Amino acid sequence: MKTTTQAGADALGTRERIVRAASRLMQRQGYEGTGIKQISREAEATLGSVYHFFPGGKQELAAEAIRHGDREFADILRSVLAGEEDPAEAVAAVARAVAGELRASDWIDGCPVTATSVGTAGHAPDIQQAAAEAFERWRGLVSDKLRACGIAEEDAYELAHTVIHTLEGAELAAQVARSDEPLVIAGRHLARLITSYR
Amino acid sequence: MKTTTQAGADALGTRERIVRAASRLMQRQGYEGTGIKQISREAEATLGSVYHFFPGGKQELAAEAIRHGDREFADILRSVLAGEEDPAEAVAAVARAVAGELRASDWIDGCPVTATSVGTAGHAPDIQQAAAEAFERWRGLVSDKLRACGIAEEDAYELAHTVIHTLEGAELAAQVARSDEPLVIAGRHLARLITSYR
Numbered sequence: 001m002k003t004t005t006q007a008g009a010d011a012l013g014t015r016e017r018i019v020r021a022a023s024r025l026m027q028r029q030g031y032e033g034t035g036i037k038q039i040s041r042e043a044e045a046t047l048g049s050v051y052h053f054f055p056g057g058k059q060e061l062a063a064e065a066i067r068h069g070d071r072e073f074a075d076i077l078r079s080v081l082a083g084e085e086d087p088a089e090a091v092a093a094v095a096r097a098v099a100g101e102l103r104a105s106d107w108i109d110g111c112p113v114t115a116t117s118v119g120t121a122g123h124a125p126d127i128q129q130a131a132a133e134a135f136e137r138w139r140g141l142v143s144d145k146l147r148a149c150g151i152a153e154e155d156a157y158e159l160a161h162t163v164i165h166t167l168e169g170a171e172l173a174a175q176v177a178r179s180d181e182p183l184v185i186a187g188r189h190l191a192r193l194i195t196s197y198r
Numbered sequence: 199m200k201t202t203t204q205a206g207a208d209a210l211g212t213r214e215r216i217v218r219a220a221s222r223l224m225q226r227q228g229y230e231g232t233g234i235k236q237i238s239r240e241a242e243a244t245l246g247s248v249y250h251f252f253p254g255g256k257q258e259l260a261a262e263a264i265r266h267g268d269r270e271f272a273d274i275l276r277s278v279l280a281g282e283e284d285p286a287e288a289v290a291a292v293a294r295a296v297a298g299e300l301r302a303s304d305w306i307d308g309c310p311v312t313a314t315s316v317g318t319a320g321h322a323p324d325i326q327q328a329a330a331e332a333f334e335r336w337r338g339l340v341s342d343k344l345r346a347c348g349i350a351e352e353d354a355y356e357l358a359h360t361v362i363h364t365l366e367g368a369e370l371a372a373q374v375a376r377s378d379e380p381l382v383i384a385g386r387h388l389a390r391l392i393t394s395y396r
Binding site: 026028029030031032033106107108110114115117118119121122128129131132135136158159161162164165166167168169170172173175176177178181182185186188189192193196 | 319
């Protein structure tokens with residue numbers, strides 16, 4: 001017989017498996033290219049349990065999958081930014097980390113937030129909002145690093161926008177070209193831009 | 199009775215309507231979210247004529263839709279870049295033009311190339327290649343402008359990468375946040391970066 005705690009842990013385990021499967025599938029196939037049934041199979045969860053945890057269906061699940069991708073990249077960002085004292089070096093290191101992950105997946109796994117949210121504008125506001133919040137969180141982490149290195153608050157706020165958005169666009173270009181050149185160049189230019197504010 | 203020339207013009211008209219409908223629909227809904235039947239309805243063309251012009255089906259049509267979006271943005275780029283003598287001003291003007299078009303569509307119509315290609319890596323190489331070629335063509339136009347303004351060839355090549363990719367990422371962020379702030383900031387930083395090479 002299961003204790004209440006064990007049952008709680010199993011329930012959490014199933015929900016987490018569903019979210020991870022949705023995030024991984026949507027990262028590769030996009031929101032429209034991914035079905036609830038495929039998510040349920042990939043998560044080894046019944047369709048019933050998918051709807052139990054996500055009564056709002058695929059749209060609710062996609063927003064949660066974006067929040068999962070948001071937290072995953074936030075962890076990478078935090079760790080890589082903390083690994084270099086100099087903010088320009090730190091941002092160039094983030095560009096290299098993104099390129100390394102993309103290459104390791106044979107150029108298949110791009111940004112899960114973008115892959116899930118593209119094509120949903122105008123008919124899935126929860127997905128769009130979750131994506132906007134992910135970009136905002138990542139910018140906040142970059143901005144914190146820049147301010148900690150003595151860059152003025154307003155400059156750090158604006159630089160963080162361009163750091164995150166340039167990496168995002170360079171990742172898209174790197175993916176379709178199957179080359180890390182766009183990310184390597186982006187890292188170099190972002191470092192130069194940051195240095196010009198110090 | 200139609201002359202051969204008229205029949206040729208009609209055929210071209212149908213093909214062009216199909217490509218434009220595919221491009222517009224995929225820009226809003228992505229590749230997976232758009233069906234051949236919807237394209238045929240929107241283009242006021244029979245399913246038979248869609249397959250006549252695109253025997254490779256949706257994947258062939260998507261690659262052609264990307265080439266259409268490629269040419270459309272190339273025309274905008276050429277015209278806006280030519281409108282400002284200073285290359286930094288010219289690139290900031292491109293950022294404003296992208297923001298203006300996005301806002302005019304109520305933040306629905308983002309980059310057609312990205313919307314169509316995201317989520318197809320690994321299973322639609324023709325689509326990925328068409329997207330890579332679009333980015334390359336746009337970078338070529340920016341690079342030409344920078345070189346014409348006296349920036350060294352290698353610097354112009356690299357700057358063109360970051361100009362196009364930063365605008366691409368900033369457009370995605372602007373779309374989900376329903377705000378032109380990411381593009382306004384991107385234009386300012388790209389102008390600063392370009393100026394640092396002059």
